Amino acid sequence: MTVTPEQRDASGETTVPRPPAASETRDTSRAAPPSPADAAVTRGFLARATLLTAVLSAAGALLGLVRDQALARMFGAGSATDAFLVAWTVPEFAATLLIEDGLAIALIPAFSMALARRAQGAPGDPVRALVAGTLPRLALAFAAVAALLAVCAPQVVRVLAPGLPDPALAVDCTRLTATCVLTFGLAGYCSAALRAHRRFLAPAAIYVAYNTGIIAAVLVLGGRWGVRAAAFGVAAGGCLMVVAQLPVLWRELRGPSASGAAGGEGGGRPMGLALLAAVLLFALCRQSQVLIERFLGSTLPAGAISHLNYAQKVAQIPMTLSLMLCTVTFPVVARALADGDTERARARVERDLALAACLVLAGASVVVACAPQIIELLFQRGAFTGRDTTATVRVMRVYAFGLLAQTLVGALIRSYFSAGRATWYPLGAMAAGLVVTAGAGAWAVGPWGVMGIAAANAAGITVTAALLLAGMGPRSIPIRTRRMLRELCRPVGAAVAATLAGAWAAGRFGPPVLALTAGALTVAAVFLLLGRALGDQGCVTALKSLRSVSRRLPHGRSR
Numbered sequence: 001m002t003v004t005p006e007q008r009d010a011s012g013e014t015t016v017p018r019p020p021a022a023s024e025t026r027d028t029s030r031a032a033p034p035s036p037a038d039a040a041v042t043r044g045f046l047a048r049a050t051l052l053t054a055v056l057s058a059a060g061a062l063l064g065l066v067r068d069q070a071l072a073r074m075f076g077a078g079s080a081t082d083a084f085l086v087a088w089t090v091p092e093f094a095a096t097l098l099i100e101d102g103l104a105i106a107l108i109p110a111f112s113m114a115l116a117r118r119a120q121g122a123p124g125d126p127v128r129a130l131v132a133g134t135l136p137r138l139a140l141a142f143a144a145v146a147a148l149l150a151v152c153a154p155q156v157v158r159v160l161a162p163g164l165p166d167p168a169l170a171v172d173c174t175r176l177t178a179t180c181v182l183t184f185g186l187a188g189y190c191s192a193a194l195r196a197h198r199r200f201l202a203p204a205a206i207y208v209a210y211n212t213g214i215i216a217a218v219l220v221l222g223g224r225w226g227v228r229a230a231a232f233g234v235a236a237g238g239c240l241m242v243v244a245q246l247p248v249l250w251r252e253l254r255g256p257s258a259s260g261a262a263g264g265e266g267g268g269r270p271m272g273l274a275l276l277a278a279v280l281l282f283a284l285c286r287q288s289q290v291l292i293e294r295f296l297g298s299t300l301p302a303g304a305i306s307h308l309n310y311a312q313k314v315a316q317i318p319m320t321l322s323l324m325l326c327t328v329t330f331p332v333v334a335r336a337l338a339d340g341d342t343e344r345a346r347a348r349v350e351r352d353l354a355l356a357a358c359l360v361l362a363g364a365s366v367v368v369a370c371a372p373q374i375i376e377l378l379f380q381r382g383a384f385t386g387r388d389t390t391a392t393v394r395v396m397r398v399y400a401f402g403l404l405a406q407t408l409v410g411a412l413i414r415s416y417f418s419a420g421r422a423t424w425y426p427l428g429a430m431a432a433g434l435v436v437t438a439g440a441g442a443w444a445v446g447p448w449g450v451m452g453i454a455a456a457n458a459a460g461i462t463v464t465a466a467l468l469l470a471g472m473g474p475r476s477i478p479i480r481t482r483r484m485l486r487e488l489c490r491p492v493g494a495a496v497a498a499t500l501a502g503a504w505a506a507g508r509f510g511p512p513v514l515a516l517t518a519g520a521l522t523v524a525a526v527f528l529l530l531g532r533a534l535g536d537q538g539c540v541t542a543l544k545s546l547r548s549v550s551r552r553l554p555h556g557r558s559r
Contacts, residue, residue, distance in 0.1 A: 073383065078302055079165045086173075086174070112334035169227065184241070281427050315399040349411075362495065487537055493530070
């Protein structure tokens with residue numbers, strides 16, 4: 001029997017087949033018990049794939065903190081770091097547009113449709129036909145944008161940070177980071193294709209490779225090149241992201257399941273220009289919050305942009321980890337819709353929202369309760385002083401109020417585009433939130449400085465999350481919105497109580513390591529106990545997933 005990519009687990013081992021294709025009759029008019037194949041996929045495969053993705057993403061995030069520590073130690077929070085962080089806007093935008101919320105959201109449904117047609121015996125190989133029809137054109141577009149950005153770097157810096165004290169340094173760094181438009185685009189394409197094939201190891205490891213390149217460049221070249229070494233590291237790290245995935249994708253496309261003729265018909269519904277434009281414009285609009293922050297921060301004293309950056313990087317770790325589940329399940333939702341099974345897609349999205357909210361609120365509680373200890377342990381050394389720690393802690397606590405909304409936006413946007421159809425409603429919702437961010441930030445930056453900017457960010461993304469929830473239905477997967485709102489209230493109450501208890505526990509200890517440990521353990525205990533007492537479905541699902549992983553790991557090791 002030939003083993004197809006659909007029958008491998010997250011690390012490439014053999015596992016259960018996918019759920020039945022659309023050609024197998026299924027009544028979706030009402031909720032039905034999952035089939036054995038569905039149950040195995042959700043409880044076994046998804047649990048292991050999510051764990052694998054979370055572990056490697058956590059490793060990448062940890063290396064990202066090491067990267068930020070290296071920058072803080074060598075360059076502090078002064079004008080040189082501000083110049084690099086203006087250039088850092090390019091990889092921040094490129095990651096969102098081409099790896100995370102942009103290109104992947106358009107490509108995964110297209111690959112899911114092609115895989116469904118391959119499973120139904122379509123002539124030729126729809127997957128290879130899709131690659132042949134999209135990859136060359138996209139690579140050419142990525143290269144052209146990268147070249148244009150490098151040529152126009154002075155104008156870009158002038159627009160992003162008009163009050164920057166050393167624009168020439170920012171221009172040099174921007175020209176180096178411009179290369180990531182090409183490398184991130186190729187890396188994002190590989191990630192989307194591999195995840196649609198349910199191969200998660202290589203895509204999850206890309207930020208490990210990326211941050212390793214930056215850290216190595218800073219340590220080796222930082223003494224001679226200054227902050228330009230970090231920009232060179234961005235260029236090198238982008239190349240490593242592609243190298244980490246390209247061989248795996250090549251084997252996937254050349255494997256036994258792709259042995260049909262490369263020609264033939266295309267991969268199902270083509271990835272239209274309208275869909276790509278709607279997804280990329282949404283991602284661009286979302287990432288424009290960073291532009292507003294940098295623009296407003298450039299008018300404040302030196303170091304303001306650095307404080308915003310360090311606070312945001314740490315505060316967003318809970319959001320990043322909570323969205324790992326949605327990263328894994330997005331191909332499953334897209335495949336369910338390609339098979340015509342709307343009910344299975346709706347149930348999956350509702351479970352994902354509950355679990356992601358549970359995880360991000362637990363993490364936000366730790367961030368707020370233990371903020372001084374976290375920043376002191378991570379950054380307070382070298383040129384990063386105690387005054388920088390105090391400023392960063394204040395901003396990070398304000399950022400944390402928007403983490404639930406950030407997570408909901410990241411989860412809901414996948415639902416809007418999982419069927420591979422263009423819709424402009426998410427762009428309108430994000431634009432409304434951006435207007436709130438810009439208006440509130442311009443008003444608040446005067447009296448409250450960086451804290452006002454962070455509060456405006458939280459307010460704007462909360463407006464977007466509310467609009468996206470309200471618009472669920474005919475425009476996307478028809479989740480039960482009122483039921484989900486009631487479900488989300490339960491972990492919010494648990495998070496408030498856990499934050500207060502964690503802050504109290506952290507204040508009982510002097511050394512930051514002990515204080516952070518005590519605070520985090522207290523938050524976890526209080527949140528879990530209250531969550532279960534309140535009947536939070538996210539806590540219940542998390543515990544079931546952990547038990548599923550613990551039961552299956554010994555079997556996976558013995559194979």
